[in-house]
Amino acid sequence: MEILMSILIGFLFMAAVYLILSRSLLRIIIGTGLLSHGTHLLLLTMGGLNGKAAPVLKDGVTDYADPIPQALILTAIVISFGVTAFSLVLAYRTYKEIGTDNMELMKGTEDND
Amino acid sequence: MSLIFAIFTPILIALLIPFLFKRVPKIHTGWFVLIVPVALVSFYATYLPSIMSGSTYIDELPWIPSLGISFISYIDGLSLLFSLLITGIGSLVVLYSIFYLDKKKEKLGNFYVYLLIFMTAMLGVVQSDHLISLYFFWELTSISSFLLIGYWYTRDGSRFGALKSMMITVFGGLMMLGGFLILGILGDTFSIRELIAQTTTLATHDLFVWALVLVLLGAFTKSAQFPFYIWLPDAMEAPTPVSAYLHSATMVKAGLYLVARFTPIFAVSEVWVWLVTGVGIVTLLWGSFFAVKQTDLKAILAFSTVSQLGLIMSLLGIGSIAYHVSGDLVTTYTFATFAAIFHLINHATFKGSLFMIAGIVDHETGTRDIRKLGGLMSLMPVSFTIALIGSLSMAGVPLFNGFLSKEMFLDATLSLQHFNLYAMDTWGILIPIIAWVASVFTFVYSLYFVFHTFRGKYKPEQLPKKAHEAPLGMLVSPGILATLVIVIFFVPNFLGNTFVKPAVVAIQPLTYAVPADVGFTIKAWHGFDSIALYMTLGIFLVGFVLYKLLPKWTAIYQAIPSKLSLNKMYDGLMNFADHGTNRISSLYMTGSIRSYLLYMFAAIIMLLASTLWIKDAFVISFDNLAPIRFFEILISIILVVGTLTILFTKSRLTAIIALGAVGYTVALFFIIFKAPDLALTQLVIETVSVALFLGAFYYLPKLNKHEKGKEDRGFRLGNFIIALGVGVMVTLIAISSHSQKLVPSISQYYKDTVYSEAGGGNIVNVILVDYRGFDTLFEISVLTIASLGIIGMITVRLAKKKGDRKIENK
Numbered sequence: 017m018e019i020l021m022s023i024l025i026g027f028l029f030m031a032a033v034y035l036i037l038s039r040s041l042l043r044i045i046i047g048t049g050l051l052s053h054g055t056h057l058l059l060l061t062m063g064g065l066n067g068k069a070a071p072v073l074k075d076g077v078t079d080y081a082d083p084i085p086q087a088l089i090l091t092a093i094v095i096s097f098g099v100t101a102f103s104l105v106l107a108y109r110t111y112k113e114i115g116t117d118n119m120e121l122m123k124g125t126e127d128n129d
Numbered sequence: 130m131s132l133i134f135a136i137f138t139p140i141l142i143a144l145l146i147p148f149l150f151k152r153v154p155k156i157h158t159g160w161f162v163l164i165v166p167v168a169l170v171s172f173y174a175t176y177l178p179s180i181m182s183g184s185t186y187i188d189e190l191p192w193i194p195s196l197g198i199s200f201i202s203y204i205d206g207l208s209l210l211f212s213l214l215i216t217g218i219g220s221l222v223v224l225y226s227i228f229y230l231d232k233k234k235e236k237l238g239n240f241y242v243y244l245l246i247f248m249t250a251m252l253g254v255v256q257s258d259h260l261i262s263l264y265f266f267w268e269l270t271s272i273s274s275f276l277l278i279g280y281w282y283t284r285d286g287s288r289f290g291a292l293k294s295m296m297i298t299v300f301g302g303l304m305m306l307g308g309f310l311i312l313g314i315l316g317d318t319f320s321i322r323e324l325i326a327q328t329t330t331l332a333t334h335d336l337f338v339w340a341l342v343l344v345l346l347g348a349f350t351k352s353a354q355f356p357f358y359i360w361l362p363d364a365m366e367a368p369t370p371v372s373a374y375l376h377s378a379t380m381v382k383a384g385l386y387l388v389a390r391f392t393p394i395f396a397v398s399e400v401w402v403w404l405v406t407g408v409g410i411v412t413l414l415w416g417s418f419f420a421v422k423q424t425d426l427k428a429i430l431a432f433s434t435v436s437q438l439g440l441i442m443s444l445l446g447i448g449s450i451a452y453h454v455s456g457d458l459v460t461t462y463t464f465a466t467f468a469a470i471f472h473l474i475n476h477a478t479f480k481g482s483l484f485m486i487a488g489i490v491d492h493e494t495g496t497r498d499i500r501k502l503g504g505l506m507s508l509m510p511v512s513f514t515i516a517l518i519g520s521l522s523m524a525g526v527p528l529f530n531g532f533l534s535k536e537m538f539l540d541a542t543l544s545l546q547h548f549n550l551y552a553m554d555t556w557g558i559l560i561p562i563i564a565w566v567a568s569v570f571t572f573v574y575s576l577y578f579v580f581h582t583f584r585g586k587y588k589p590e591q592l593p594k595k596a597h598e599a600p601l602g603m604l605v606s607p608g609i610l611a612t613l614v615i616v617i618f619f620v621p622n623f624l625g626n627t628f629v630k631p632a633v634v635a636i637q638p639l640t641y642a643v644p645a646d647v648g649f650t651i652k653a654w655h656g657f658d659s660i661a662l663y664m665t666l667g668i669f670l671v672g673f674v675l676y677k678l679l680p681k682w683t684a685i686y687q688a689i690p691s692k693l694s695l696n697k698m699y700d701g702l703m704n705f706a707d708h709g710t711n712r713i714s715s716l717y718m719t720g721s722i723r724s725y726l727l728y729m730f731a732a733i734i735m736l737l738a739s740t741l742w743i744k745d746a747f748v749i750s751f752d753n754l755a756p757i758r759f760f761e762i763l764i765s766i767i768l769v770v771g772t773l774t775i776l777f778t779k780s781r782l783t784a785i786i787a788l789g790a791v792g793y794t795v796a797l798f799f800i801i802f803k804a805p806d807l808a809l810t811q812l813v814i815e816t817v818s819v820a821l822f823l824g825a826f827y828y829l830p831k832l833n834k835h836e837k838g839k840e841d842r843g844f845r846l847g848n849f850i851i852a853l854g855v856g857v858m859v860t861l862i863a864i865s866s867h868s869q870k871l872v873p874s875i876s877q878y879y880k881d882t883v884y885s886e887a888g889g890g891n892i893v894n895v896i897l898v899d900y901r902g903f904d905t906l907f908e909i910s911v912l913t914i915a916s917l918g919i920i921g922m923i924t925v926r927l928a929k930k931k932g933d934r935k936i937e938n939k
Contacts, residue, residue, distance in 0.1 A: 017754060017755040017756060017757045017758075017761060018754050018755060018864075018867050019749070019751075019754065019864055020757060020761075020762075020765065021863075022859075022860050022863035022864045022867070023860050024765050024768060024769070025859060025860065025863060026856040026857060026858075026859045026860030026863070027769060027772065027856060028768075028772060028856075029852075029855050029856045029859045030852045030853055030855060030856025030857075031772045031773075031775065031776055031852070031856075032852075033730060033848075033851060033852040033855045033856070034776065034848055034849060034852035035775070035776070036726060037723055037726055037727065037730075037848040037851065037852065038848070039723070042781060042784075042822075042825070042826070043784070045822075046775060046784060046785075046788050046822075049788055049792075049818065050772065050775070050788070050791065053791060053792065053795050054859070056795065056807075057795060057798060058859070058863060060798070060799070060802055060804065060807075061863065061867070062863065062866065062867060063874070064753075064755075064874075065755035065802050066753070066755050067802070067803045068803075069803060070803040070804065070805050071803070071804075071880070071891070071892035071893055072805070072890055072891045072892065073883065073884055073890035073891075073892070074890075080803075080880055080892065081802065081803035081804065082874055082876045083876055083879055083880070083892035083893045083896055084874065084875070084876045084879070084896065086804045086806065086807055086893045087893050087896040087897050087901065087904075089804075089807055090806060090807055090810055090893065090897060091897070091904050091905065091908050093807070093810050093811060093814055094810070094814075094908050094911070094912060095908055095911050095912075097814045097817070097818065097912075098911050098912045098914075098915035098916075099911075099915065100818060100821075101818075101821055101915060101916075101919060102915045102918055102919060104821050104822065104824075104825045105825075105918075105919045105922050105923065106922060107825060108824075108825050108828050109922050109923070111828060112828070119721070119722050119723065120721055120723070122722075
């Protein structure tokens with residue numbers, strides 16, 4: 017399963033990078049969203065997927081899933097949500113102020129950087 | 130007064146100068162300054178008797194003791210000679226500048242502060258025994274010279290000349306620092322005296338030649354040797370006292386000092402003899418040849434300085450052959466060193482006076498253009514006499530000191546026949562010939578300088594001012610120097626015994642222990658069997674003929690220089706530094722975020738891939754894998770389909786919904802892989818995110834509106850290759866790192882103690898708030914900052930000014 021997940025994560029990364037390299041701001045933010053999904057899954061996969069039970073104490077169960085990656089991912093999810101929300105509002109404001117969401121048109125040139 | 134204190138006296142006095150300039154405007158500031166070099170010259174003169182008997186002095190002031198760096202003032206024959214030149218000529222130049230610079234029109238405070246800084250720097254250079262403090266003072270001369278050349282900073286020419294000299298001399302200075310560091314590391318000491326003591330072991334090291342070449346680069350740039358001489362003619366934009374002081378008598382001789390000082394270390398190498406002699410002789414010929422072409426009085430003198438410095442340099446080179454021979458030949462070649470030092474003093478006297486005369490002519494007629502000048506002989510008789518003495522001495526005519534040193538120079542070049550420079554038989558013959566040709570040109574430009582200025586027809590209509598004799602005060606300094614020119618001719622051996630012999634001992638310590646051992650005497654008359662005599666006669670004859678035919682053959686200059694112009698090359702280099710580098714950086718600094726992301730991703734791919742390849746790190750192992758279940762495959766397929774939809778859809782709404790689908794699938798994965806808290810959070814956050822995207826969607830333009838027809842295939846293909854590369858690398862690294870786990874997880878500890886230590890059952894939550902609560906604290910801060918930032922972005926509006934919208938809308 018870990019190998020399948022690795023391939024899946026690679027696919028997510030590929031899609032994310034492709035989107036990040038495009039011109040539209042919205043696509044770039046979608047790309048970062050995919051990138052964080054890929055990263056979270058990668059964290060989980062690297063912790064091992066063998067766990068038989070959720071990491072909540074229960075009598076008679078010894079084979080819990082690794083709780084550390086889960087704690088890390090929980091932190092990462094919240095942070096990436098904060099950043100995504102911030103960049104979305106930033107994109108909204110940029111579009112309001114500049115009138116374009118095309119990254120190629122937002123280049124600073126020699127006269128106005 | 131300690132020797133170290135003497136070095137720093139001028140720079141300390143310089144602190145007072147601005148106050149004197151402001152508070153005592155009635156008295157010319159130069160009179161206060163004059164006290165400093167006069168006091169110093171008498172101070173150094175007291176050392177003369179004991180230096181003549183062979184003793185040396187040393188004084189040390191620790192600077193950075195932990196690194197072993199200190200200011201060490203070391204006085205021997207060589208440094209005393211230079212110190213006396215610096216302070217002696219310095220006194221005369223300050224005196225001259227009092228009459229040359231107007232106390233009302235000029236910023237005298239600046240001028241004398243720079244000049245005094247320069248004086249300290251030069252004294253430091255010639256007396257430093259520590260390489261690092263030598264370098265410190267060396268760069269201080271570059272900086273103060275830069276300030277002095279740019280003294281009239283409102284003129285373009287001054288700024289250009291100052292920058293050019295700065296660039297070239299600082300380049301050389303940095304090279305020299307490299308050489309010093311190599312020497313210091315090889316010898317494990319930065320003291321020149323200690324390095325001299327271990328020169329034979331140093332010479333065996335591979336880096337020795339590099340140190341030699343780098344140190345020589347410093348000397349050649351400072352002393353305006355070929356091809357670095359180009360800054361000197363442009364430095365003539367400085368006030369004339371500066372040209373006379375820095376660019377004839379002192380700073381340009383710092384390179385000669387350096388060569389002389391390092392001769393005991395480097396002369397054991399053949400490269401040294403080659404480079405010093407060769408570069409010197411080429412500079413001599415080149416400078417004398419192009420001096421005839423100049424039409425500006427100071428430019429003639431600048432090229433003449435270049436050429437004479439080349440002469441002294443080549444003599445020092447020939448002198449260092451003494452380290453390679455034995456027996457009588459040692460004395461034969463040491464004679465060249467003797468001649469070099471003698472000519473160095475002579476050059477300071479006649480060139481100083483000539484520069485001052487050029488300044489007087491400029492001051493009294495308003496021009497330095499030799500084509501406009503003429504017939505000043507009867508109007509300015511005193512200046513003419515001084516100029517004639519200086520020029521004839523420069524030309525090497527009897528009755529003036531230049532004759533003596535020119536004869537010694539020719540003798541020294543002829544002595545090369547005893548010793549063909551390292552089996553290159555032609556060299557031994559070539560050098561006297563080049564020297565002879567250069568001397569002919571020297572003769573020509575000397576006559577040209579003095580006679581074209583003072584004889585011929587007076588052209589008052591071309592002169593900005595009515596010509597008349599200079600005030601007496603201005604004539605005192607050149608007068609003293611011109612008197613010295615004649616006095617030295619008649620009593621040359623007094624000079625030889627007091628100054629030259631101790632300096633020769635310092636340069637050739639292996640040959641002589643005390644100055645009394647140096648057995649040379651300077652003779653004006655060598656007898657009829659001297660070859661140099663006939664060479665001199667030939668110089669006078671051919672030189673006179675060439676001078677008479679001057680207008681006929683100067684046409685050749687029109688043909689040659691444009692092709693051989695080193696200034697063109699320098700300008701090209703500077704132009705490249707200015708615009709070329711700008712063009713290169715604008716090639717890749719496109720301003721487009723996509724380019725920068727491409728560089729980053731490409732760099733990541735290449736670094737990771739090459740590391741994987743070189744370390745042969747890709748491992749795949751099928752042990753310890755979780756089994757694949759049917760619905761896991763199903764979820765994976767949903768995830769892939771969702772992602773593909775985002776990639777290929779034309780509609781924004783579809784893209785956002787597909788992103789939501791991907792997010793929920795991730796939540797499903799979390800459920801499958803036993804992570805209930807993650808699944809919960811992921812579901813909530815994905816919902817909020819999609820809502821946010823939809824909110825932004827309401828305001829943002831249609832996804833593909835501007836992309837229609839613009840996004841060509843190549844653009845997409847390039848992106849796809851990079852994206853594929855990143856994806857493949859992530860997969861490969863994930864697989865190999867999972868396949869070779871080196872240590873077991875530490876989570877067993879948490880599982881065992883979660884209830885007993887922390888009193889909780891949900892291990893993930895206990896980790897978040899108990900074991901690793903700090904992470905959570907700052908994650909809360911992140912959310913707080915993000916929400917404050919969002920509020921700020923939405924509510925804060927800065928007042929718009931016209932022209933604020935600068936982003937181009939193409």
